[in-house]
Amino acid sequence: MKSKWKITATSAAIFFGGSFRTSLGDPWFQNLARPNWLTFEFLIPFIWIFIWVCVTISAILVWEKSSRENKPWLLMILYAVLGILTAIYSPVVVALKSLMGGLVVGAMATLLVYILAILVRPILPKASLLLIPYMLWGPIGTYLTWVLIKLNPQSLQ
Template sequence: MVESWMIIGGITFLVALGAAWIRPRDTVWAVELQRPLWLFFEPLIPVIWTFVFSCGAASAYLVWEKNPGSLQMWLLMALYLLLEVITVAYIPLTLRLRNIKVGVVLGGIGVVLGVFLASSILSISGLAVLLLLPYLIWSPIGTYATLEMMRLNPEAAH
């Protein structure tokens, strides 16, 4: 039998693969952009996001297990999925469109959705909310870094 954690983990993994939808010429554009000096931890960002998505999947699992199959849980799972899709779309869309503003907008939407999701599950599972904390902390940092990059590279924010 396929367990709910397997399905949630599998969907999380498949959506995360969407970040690989980038072309080499898009990365050349991104490498040439100026970055804030405090962004020295940039090489760790893939590891950080892996941790954040793993915590998000665990949060979704805990929420699902509280009332599997109910309409409320399906809606919450859709919200988890939407949050991940928007978060994963950040890099490929920003690079493909060569527009940092796209990243700022997607990052901002992700922050708002993350807060909404956390408030929506608060009455269901406190632990699930705690597992969303890495997203709620990291997503605004990433959005702020992108906003700073937009300031440093105004020609790339058209």
């Protein structure tokens, strides 16, 4: 199997593995108070799909750009960790009913995507550019989780 299909399959497995427990249908999460400016919540799943595709393509490009003898295993591990952190956000929030856990996971993933962008830029600037959607959305999602905590202090009990 070609490398790009292996990376795509791994990415899809992580994505769908984390999707087993989303906030979309969870009554506890749906009943949380939301900020008035959150008028685009219905777009969030589509935003994440787009980000996920960009990150997957970035990983494929980095892998394929590297020489046969010098494959970037550490970078692939970082891509996988980023995927896992992203995928476990909803299960942490929903299954554990922990907005604080979601805040920590979201902040860690956001920090990691910036580090990954810096590390892959010398290999292939285009791969780094594909991480920009995550670098833009990560802080928004993390901030939104923090706002949810502030609007729902009962959720910290």
